[in-house]
Amino acid sequence: MKNAHVLIVGAGIGGLTAALALQRSGSKVSLFEHAPQLGEVGAGLTISPNATHALEYVGLGDFMARNGDIPEAGASMHYKTAEVLYHTQRGNEFKKKYGAEYYQIHRADLHTALADAVRANDPNAIHLSHTFQSFSQDGGTVTATFTNGKSYTGDVLIGCDGVRSAVRTALFGAESPRFTGQAAFRGLVDAEPVREHIVPTPSATSMGPGRIFTRYFVRKRKLVNFVGIARTSEWKEEGWSIPATVDEMLSVYGDFNAHVIAIIKSTPPGRLFKWALFDRDPLPEWRKGRVTLLGDAAHPMLPFLGMGAAMAIEDGAVLGRAFEAAATVDEALTRYEAARKERTTMVLLNSRKQGEIYQSDDPASLRGTTSGELRLGLFDYNVKTVPV
Numbered sequence: 288m289k290n291a292h293v294l295i296v297g298a299g300i301g302g303l304t305a306a307l308a309l310q311r312s313g314s315k316v317s318l319f320e321h322a323p324q325l326g327e328v329g330a331g332l333t334i335s336p337n338a339t340h341a342l343e344y345v346g347l348g349d350f351m352a353r354n355g356d357i358p359e360a361g362a363s364m365h366y367k368t369a370e371v372l373y374h375t376q377r378g379n380e381f382k383k384k385y386g387a388e389y390y391q392i393h394r395a396d397l398h399t400a401l402a403d404a405v406r407a408n409d410p411n412a413i414h415l416s417h418t419f420q421s422f423s424q425d426g427g428t429v430t431a432t433f434t435n436g437k438s439y440t441g442d443v444l445i446g447c448d449g450v451r452s453a454v455r456t457a458l459f460g461a462e463s464p465r466f467t468g469q470a471a472f473r474g475l476v477d478a479e480p481v482r483e484h485i486v487p488t489p490s491a492t493s494m495g496p497g498r499i500f501t502r503y504f505v506r507k508r509k510l511v512n513f514v515g516i517a518r519t520s521e522w523k524e525e526g527w528s529i530p531a532t533v534d535e536m537l538s539v540y541g542d543f544n545a546h547v548i549a550i551i552k553s554t555p556p557g558r559l560f561k562w563a564l565f566d567r568d569p570l571p572e573w574r575k576g577r578v579t580l581l582g583d584a585a586h587p588m589l590p591f592l593g594m595g596a597a598m599a600i601e602d603g604a605v606l607g608r609a610f611e612a613a614a615t616v617d618e619a620l621t622r623y624e625a626a627r628k629e630r631t632t633m634v635l636l637n638s639r640k641q642g643e644i645y646q647s648d649d650p651a652s653l654r655g656t657t658s659g660e661l662r663l664g665l666f667d668y669n670v671k672t673v674p675v
């Protein structure tokens with residue numbers, strides 16, 4: 288279907304990927320972002336081969352090859368002893384097996400590249416300082432209204448506005464995301480002072496009772512991104528940017544191996560953050576008429592499989608393919624949801640289960656096993672060839 292006018296709410300990684308895929312399929316896109324400026328937090332992101340296929344589909348293959356870090360291997364380690372419980376060969380091995388690279392990248396770098404590509408196609412596509420409020424639709428059009436009083440009419444509206452999606456509330460009513468009993472710390476530190484602690488592989492996760500600690504390089508091995516995810520019932524604050532202190536993180540990770548402790552201790556003031564993790568139960572349907580959801584708005588999930596952004600990116604590419612294949616908006620949205628619901632529901636539910644596996648009270652029981660992503664075959668999915 289060519290020349291549809293698609294309204295997208297939310298210029299995160301999901302909304303921008305969808306915008307690019309739709310522009311590629313011949314649609315006009317108007318993207319509305321609540322923030323006054325585009326940006327992403329200073330943190331890393333794993334782009335697994337399934338997500339790389341989707342970024343290649345929207346034209347960012349070269350960008351990823353230039354800017355992504357490729358960890359040749361990953362280690363899953365005992366939290367206390369640093370024993371490698373299992374080892375995953377990545378790099379060339381993954382490229383050969385899945386036909387696409389496994390990258391790690393700074394979130395802001397990918398976000399900027401997506402936004403630049405959308406604007407290169409249409410300099411007026413992105414509207415900042417637009418907070419979605421409500422929509423109305425009739426047989427032929429949909430109109431989105433924003434808190435600044437402006438309204439825009441198009442053929443279809445895609446809610447890409449994250450875990451607290453206002454479009455989802457407008458579609459299906461208010462229902463709070465579920466606190467998962469997990470909280471996360473994140474930091475981004477200079478690699479040089481801690482290089483001796485980046486062993487035995489460039490990417491690694493230490494697993495302990497109720498806690499994991501993952502770290503990997505970004506920006507061509509100049510920075511180390513780390514994330515600690517720990518069970519907690521104590522605090523439930525949201526947002527990616529609540530300041531935390533080294534002492535606070537050490538009070539949770541103090542019994543981890545010396546490499547983990549050294550990386551945490553190297554974090555300069557103001558570079559450590561914490562937040563609580565929320566998800567939602569799978570929705571029975573994503574759509575009403577000309578309005579649907581994408582990314583975290585449709586299926587927010589725990590990060591234990593590292594797949595939240597990957598699912599949003601896949602959604603975006605498949606949405607573009609659905610518009611390319613369909614004759615009408617109705618057909619495009621039906622094809623999109625049919626192609627995406629089963630996979631994202633499976634990944635959402637398994638992300639919960641994977642937390643229990645990785646945060647086992649007996650990490651030694653993980654010896655000789657494999658990662659959740661590989662066990663579930665998540666990298667086998669290719670948006671370029673999957674039926675849509």
Ligand SMILES: Cc1cc2nc3c(=O)[nH]c(=O)nc-3n(C[C@H](O)[C@H](O)[C@H](O)COP(=O)(O)OP(=O)(O)OC[C@H]3O[C@@H](n4cnc5c(N)ncnc54)[C@H](O)[C@@H]3O)c2cc1C
Nearest residue numbers: 297299300301321333418419448449582583593595596597
């Ligand atoms: C600790 C942690 C680590 C992770 N690591 C990985 C990883 O390695 N790999 C991976 O694939 N995923 C990872 N994820 C998941 C990933 O970050 C998210 O799934 C992804 O960002 C979802 O993208 P999105 O575009 O759907 O939503 P978001 O990134 O939340 O973007 C939503 C956008 O909508 C805007 N918005 C919100 N409300 C409104 C409104 N009312 N009107 C207009 N605009 C609005 C926001 O400002 C924002 O720009 C991780 C998550 C966590 C918590």
